Amino acid sequence: MSLPPWRPLLRGARQREGRSPGTTWLQLATTAHDGTPRVRTLVFRGWSSAGELELLTDTRSDKPSELLGQPRVELCWLFRKAREQFRLRGSSVLVSAEQEPEALRDHWQRLSPSGRMVWAWPTPGDCFCPEGPWPQEVADEEPIPSHLLILRLALDRVEQLDLKPHPHLRRCWELRDGWLEQRLNP
Secondary structure: OOOOOHHHHHHHHHHHHOOOHHHHEEEEEEEOOOOOEEEEEEEOOEEOOOOOEEEEEEOOOOHHHHHHHOOEEEEEEEEOOOOEEEEEEEEEEEEOOOOOHHHHHHHHHHOOOOOOHHHHOOOOOOOOOOOOOOOOOOOOOOOOOOOEEEEEEEEEEEEEEEOOOOOOEEEEEEHHHOOOEEEEOO
16 A cells, blocks of 8 residues: 555654654544534554554543544644644544454553553543542553543545745645645645
C-alpha cells in the first residue's frame, strides 16, 4: 500500500516541530447525543497497518457512545513552529481488546508508566474525589484496563494550511478522488 501524498507532508510538519510534547496533540471534533459539538485534545498514537490514524480513548467517557451515534469526525492538528495546520476528516471505529488484543497490547506497552496513569484514575467527568485513586505511574506488568479502546479513524479528506508562504498555501486531498491534490484559496 502506498502512502497518500499528504502523509509525508504531515510527517515533515511533525519533524519540524521537534520534540515538543504538543507535537502529538490534536483536537477531535465530535457530535454529542444532543447534536451539539464537542472538541477534545487527544494524543496521536500512530497508524494502523491499513493506514488509519490511531488514538486511545476510555469507554467510561462520553466519547465512545457519541462516536457510536455519529462516527463522522474531524481532527485539527496544529504545528505552531512549522506554522502548518492539518484538518483530517473521516469515520471512526472503536477497537476493544477482545477484537484486537495484540494491537491494544502494543499501544499499552508503548505508553510510559506515567503515560498509563490516567487509565488508572477514576471515571472521567464524574465529580472529583480527592481520595482517588490518583497514581502517578502504572507499572509495565499491570494488566490493560478493560476501559481502554483504540479509536481508529479512516480518513477520507485531508486539508493542509501552510502559513509560511505569501499567499498562504491551502490544499486538500480526498480519498474519493484518489488523493489527488486540489489547491484552495487560503
